[in-house]
Structure formats: C-alpha cells, structure tokens
Amino acid sequence: MNNQALETIFNEIADLLELKEESGFRVNAYRRVARAIGSLTEDVQAIADRGALEEIPGIGKSLAEKIFEFLDSDKVDFHEKLLAELPVGLITLARLSGVGPKTARLIHASLGISTLDELEAAARAGRLRTLPRMGKKSEENVLRGIEQARRQSARTPIGIARPMADDLVAALRALPQVRQISVAGSLRRMRDRIGDLDVLVTSDDPDPVMDAFVRSPWVLDVLAHGPSKSSVTLRTGVQADLRVVPPEAFGAALQYFTGSKEHNAKVRERAVRAGLRLNEYGLFRADGEQRIAAATEEEIYDALGMPWIPPEMREDLGEVEAAVAGALPRLVEAGDIRGDLHMHTKWSDGSGSAAEMARAAKALGYEYVCITDHSQSLKFAGGVPPEDLRAHIAEVRALSNKKLGIEVLIGAEVDILADGSLDYDDDLLAALDLAIASVHSRFRMTESEMTARVVRAMRNPYVTILGHPTGRLIGQRDPYALDIDAVIREAAATGTILELNAAPERLDLKDDHLRRARANGVQIEIGSDAHAAEGLALNYGIGTARRAWLTAENVVNALPLVKLRAALRRKRGG
DNA sequence: GCCGTTTTCGGCCCGACTGTTTTCAGTCG
Numbered sequence: 001m002n003n004q005a006l007e008t009i010f011n012e013i014a015d016l017l018e019l020k021e022e023s024g025f026r027v028n029a030y031r032r033v034a035r036a037i038g039s040l041t042e043d044v045q046a047i048a049d050r051g052a053l054e055e056i057p058g059i060g061k062s063l064a065e066k067i068f069e070f071l072d073s074d075k076v077d078f079h080e081k082l083l084a085e086l087p088v089g090l091i092t093l094a095r096l097s098g099v100g101p102k103t104a105r106l107i108h109a110s111l112g113i114s115t116l117d118e119l120e121a122a123a124r125a126g127r128l129r130t131l132p133r134m135g136k137k138s139e140e141n142v143l144r145g146i147e148q149a150r151r152q153s154a155r156t157p158i159g160i161a162r163p164m165a166d167d168l169v170a171a172l173r174a175l176p177q178v179r180q181i182s183v184a185g186s187l188r189r190m191r192d193r194i195g196d197l198d199v200l201v202t203s204d205d206p207d208p209v210m211d212a213f214v215r216s217p218w219v220l221d222v223l224a225h226g227p228s229k230s231s232v233t234l235r236t237g238v239q240a241d242l243r244v245v246p247p248e249a250f251g252a253a254l255q256y257f258t259g260s261k262e263h264n265a266k267v268r269e270r271a272v273r274a275g276l277r278l279n280e281y282g283l284f285r286a287d288g289e290q291r292i293a294a295a296t297e298e299e300i301y302d303a304l305g306m307p308w309i310p311p312e313m314r315e316d317l318g319e320v321e322a323a324v325a326g327a328l329p330r331l332v333e334a335g336d337i338r339g340d341l342h343m344h345t346k347w348s349d350g351s352g353s354a355a356e357m358a359r360a361a362k363a364l365g366y367e368y369v370c371i372t373d374h375s376q377s378l379k380f381a382g383g384v385p386p387e388d389l390r391a392h393i394a395e396v397r398a399l400s401n402k403k404l405g406i407e408v409l410i411g412a413e414v415d416i417l418a419d420g421s422l423d424y425d426d427d428l429l430a431a432l433d434l435a436i437a438s439v440h441s442r443f444r445m446t447e448s449e450m451t452a453r454v455v456r457a458m459r460n461p462y463v464t465i466l467g468h469p470t471g472r473l474i475g476q477r478d479p480y481a482l483d484i485d486a487v488i489r490e491a492a493a494t495g496t497i498l499e500l501n502a503a504p505e506r507l508d509l510k511d512d513h514l515r516r517a518r519a520n521g522v523q524i525e526i527g528s529d530a531h532a533a534e535g536l537a538l539n540y541g542i543g544t545a546r547r548a549w550l551t552a553e554n555v556v557n558a559l560p561l562v563k564l565r566a567a568l569r570r571k572r573g574g
Numbered sequence: 575g576c577c578g579t580t581t582t583c584g585g586c587c588c589g590a591c592t593g594t595t596t597t598c599a600g601t602c603g
Contacts, residue, residue: 023575024586025575025576025585025586026575026576027575028575028576028586029575029576030575032575032576033575033576057576058575058576059575059576060575060577061575061576062575062576063575063576097601098601099600099601100600100601100602101600102599102600102601103600103601132594133593133594133595133598133599133600134593134594135593135594137592137593137594138592138594141592185603195603196603198603223591223592224590224591224592225591226592228589228591229590230591231591231602241603243590256588256589256603257603259603260603261587261603264587264588264603265588266587267587268587268588269586269587272586272587273579273580277587278588279587279588279589280588280589280590
C-alpha cells in the first residue's frame with residue numbers, strides 16, 4: 001500500500017520536475033527511486049523501521065527523508081508544492097505518446113491548454129500548427145496519442161502478442177535478404193503485457209526487408225520508415241517495430257533491443273566505467289572505433305565481466321550485480337518440469353477424458369499429471385457432485401501407469417465459498433491426492449473480507465494449493481481485492497503451495513508476487529489449467545517463473561513423483 | 575538527487591527517426 005503510493009508520488013515528482021525543465025539527472029533520480037520502491041518485496045515501512053532505507057540503491061538522505069515524511073503524514077510536501085505550481089493536467093499531456101514535457105509546456109503556455117479534451121479540440125481546429133516547430137503532422141500525431149491514451153489497454157496480453165509475433169517472424173524469415181531473426185523487447189523478456197512487438201533482423205541488404213515489412217498486408221499504418229528502424233501499426237491495433245543491423249552486430253543489437261531500458265542503462269554504465277562504450281552495433285573502446293564484442297550476447301556480457309543474463313531477468317532488479325558476483329541463480333526451465341497438477345476433463349468443463357489428457361502429457365515428457373475438475377457449486381462449469389467424484393476417484397485409480405506410461409493422480413479444483421469454507425467435505429478431500437482451492441464467485445468483496453475468506457481456506461489441512469490466487473484476467477478483469485502479502489505469509493505458515501496458473505490470460509500469481517513468495521520460502525506449483533490436450537503448454541508460466549528468479553527447487557512440480565507425493569502429504573501431517 | 579577500485583565534486587547511457595527545420599530539437603525506446 002505504502003509502496004504503491006510512494007511509487008506514484010515519486011513518478012509524479014519526476015514528471016513535474018521535467019515539466020519545470022529541472023536537471024534530467026535529478027528527474028532520473030526520482031524515477032529510479034519510484035521504480036526501486038515499486039519492486040520491493042517488502043513494505044517500505046518495515047525497511048524504514050529497521051533504518052535500512054539508505055541501503056536501497058538510489059535512496060540517499062534527501063529521498064529517505066521524503067519517505068519518512070510520507071510514512072508519518074501520508075504526503076510529501078515537495079510533491080504538494082510542485083502540484084500547486086503546475087496544472088495537474090500537464091502531467092497527462094506530457095505522458096501522451098508523441099508529446100513530451102517540452103511540447104506539453106509549450107502548448108500550455110501559449111494556448112492555455114491543460115486537459116485532453118481541450119488539446120483534442122485545438123488539434124482538430126488546426127490551432128497547434130500556429131506554434132513554433134509544429135505543423136499538420138504534429139497535430140495528427142497528437143490526435144493519435146490521445147486516441148491511444150483513451151484506448152487505455154495500450155499493452156497487449158502476451159498470449160495474444162506472441163502468436164502475432166510468431167506470424168510476423170515466419171513471414172520475414174522467408175525473405176532472401178534476411179539472415180538472422182529474433183523477437184526482442186518485452187516479448188523476449190516474457191512480460192505478461194507487451195507494449196509493442198520488437199523484431200530484430202540482420203541483413204546485408206536492409207532496404208527490401210524494410211519495404212516488405214511496411215507493405216505487408218497486416219499493416220494498417222506506417223509510423224516511421226527508415227533504413228535501420230521502421231514502426232507500424234498492425235491491423236490488430238498493436239504496434240510493431242522492425243530493426244535491421246549488419247550480421248556481425250547481431251548479438252549487440254539483440255542485447256540492446258531486448259532491454260529493458262533500465263537493464264541496458266546499468267550495463268552501459270559498467271561499460272563506461274571500464275573505458276568502453278556499448279551500443280546496438282557492438283562494444284567499443286571509448287577512445288576509438290576498435291570493436292571488442294558484437295556477434296553474440298554471450299561475448300558482450302563476457303567482455304563486461306559477467307555471464308550471459310537470461311532475458312527474463314533483465315529488469316535491473318539486481319541481476320547485473322548478481323551476475324558480476326557470479327551469483328545468478330539457475331532458473332527453472334521447461335526440462336525441469338516433471339508433471340502438471342492442474343487440468344480439467346469432460347467430467348466438468350474440459351473436452352478430453354482423463355486418459356486422453358494423460359497421454360498428451362506423456363507426449364510432453366511428463367512423469368505424472370493430476371486431474372482437477374471443478375467442484376459442485378460451479379454449476380456453469382459442470383462442477384462434479386460428491387457422489388460422482390467418488391466414482392471418478394475409482395476410475396482414475398484404475399488407470400494403469402504401466403499401460404499409459406505416466407502416473408495419473410486425482411484431485412479437484414474446489415471452490416472457496418463466500419465464507420471461506422470449501423465446496424467438498426474434509427473426508428472427501430482426504431480421499432484425493434491433492435486439492436486446489438480457488439475463488440470463482442463473489443469477487444466484489446472488500447480486501448479484508450476477501451483476505452479473511454482466502455486465509456480461512458488455506459488453514460484447511462486438505463487444501464494443498466491455492467489456485468490462481470488473485471483471479472485476474474489480463475486485460476479483461478482486475479484482480480479481486482486481496483492482501484497478497486498476508487496470503488504469502490499464510491502460505492509460509494501453513495505450508496500451502498501457491499499456484500502460478502500458466503494459462504496465458506491469467507499468469508497468476510504474477511512476477512512480482514512470485515518474487516515475494518520466493519523471498520518468503522513459499523513453494524510454487526506451475527499448472528496449465530488446461531481444458532483440452534492442446535492447453536497443456538506451460539511456456540508462458542515458465543517464462544513468468546523465470547522473471548521471478550524461480551529455480552527448480554522453488555517449483556513443486558519439478559519434483560520426481562516420489563518426492564512430489566511426500567510434498568503433497570506434508571500439510572496433512574502425513 | 576545519488577554516488578565513489580578515477581572522485582565527497584562533478585560526473586551521471588546511447589542512437590534513430592520525425593517534423594520542421596537551413597542545422598536540429600524533441601521524443602522514443
């Protein structure tokens with residue numbers, strides 16, 4: 001709560017200082033602290049209480065004082081003063097795509113505009129072109145920025161963006177001038193929402209590649225078209241950027257365009273300190289043109305004194321320091337996963353049988369699966385009544401590991417009812433190998449009510465796993481109000497496993513929650529929540545886990561069957 | 575505003591593209 005409020009305040013201070021044309025370095029200092037606080041795994045109050053604020057990189061005396069001030073009074077005087085000096089609307093204007101602080105100030109100073117509506121009216125009336133260095137095109141850009149801001153969901157869920165990018169890559173790969181090709185940007189870093197699709201190509205003859213890209217049938221609008229970089233809006237409304245570099249610079253360009261911006265800044269800082277200069281064409285000596293590394297990412301990181309850093313970690317959340325210290329964790333990868341513990345069959349709302357799901361999982365190389373159909377209350381999803389569940393248990397127990405080549409466990413995804421009780425009796429839950437407890441109804445509770453509801457369910461010894469803990473659907477439904485830190489504490493105290501639901505529209509828990517869970521020693525289950533054999537893929541979930549620095553040791557379904565069974569029994573006291 | 579195997583003062587990451595300009599400022603990533 002404190003962390004988020006402080007993040008917002010410091011970001012606004014940065015915006016306001018930028019509007020006042022203060023030193024960019026000072027502006028950056030505020031952005032940096034906003035980010036640092038936003039990514040803490042602990043409440044800033046607790047850190048302040050043990051006097052450790054200034055141990056956080058980017059926080060010095062002055063910022064620590066402002067944080068104390070906020071913790072005491074819920075506000076920061078400097079922030080209030082800045083807000084009083086400038087119209088709040090200016091922040092909104094300056095955040096528009098295509099408009100920055102300079103333009104926002106100019107527009108405000110000469111036309112008295114401070115809201116989006118006023119700006120739109122002025123642009124439509126052709127009044128912006130009366131300003132210096134503004135013309136017809138600038139007006140169009142402003143209108144485009146307003147439209148995008150109003151469309152709000154400016155970022156695309158990865159489950160939608162990734163297949164689009166794959167199509168784009170396949171089409172470009174077919175061009176004879178294309179040598180190497182890769183996705184880059186937040187897509188390669190496996191963020192759950194993607195701002196735009198970044199594709200990197202190497203070629204000795206870039207012009208035909210760029211031409212083919214901007215003329216391809218799914219392009220709606222060309223935003224920029226240069227020899228090394230082009231940007232388009234696809235018909236799907238998503239922006240795509242293509243960058244072309246010479247083949248010998250592939251590694252440097254891939255590193256550069258994968259980002260994040262913050263990670264790159266940190267890496268380039270190290271380069272400068274070593275008397276080097278890093279850009280998308282390579283790593284050079286600062287005093288000349290001599291190129292030290294460029295062809296692969298590995299040689300660039302190596303030349304800067306660190307091992308290659310997985311893209312999912314490149315967020316400047318301590319990965320550079322860890323790499324330099326030789327302390328990068330070995331992140332969980334697809335090959336570590338031994339089974340899938342969350343899937344549905346036609347017994348509830350799935351389309352396959354238990355045996356069909358098991359065979360599909362076997363084809364993925366798994367040792368085991370667990371069938372977890374919905375419980376009785378979830379009528380619209382064909383929730384299984386208790387008497388039918390008894391029969392399903394017997395049916396699954398009869399499936400032979402010898403015949404199928406994979407162990408099939410039986411569980412249930414049991415509803416957490418409004419009062420925190422469960423949708424099956426304990427003696428029925430006791431007959432299962434595991435129970436995933438999930439909230440599927442009554443989402444609109446207060447945070448304290450919802451937290452109490454979930455915590456009560458977690459205290460049941462037969463609740464093995466808390467399913468999709470926040471209930472969010474990316475880009476469609478916000479998470480329900482829940483004190484996630486209280487849930488993580490409860491998971492640690494009760495030995496409840498938390499789910500990373502790998503369905504691309506969920507990815508729940510999300511990366512920063514998973515980081516906090518890891519910091520508290522909580523075990524994670526990565527489950528597909530598949531409703532058909534094709535839904536068993538865990539790639540988005542594994543990417544999210546890697547973003548949270550999870551290793552195989554943190555993931556319960558990376559355990560071999562014997563150890564998994566022991567882990568599932570632990571909370572029951574077995 | 576932060577920070578120090580160059581430094582407690584003077585640094586602090588880099589290049590491409592656009593639009594409106596006769597040489598470059600602003601924005602973006």
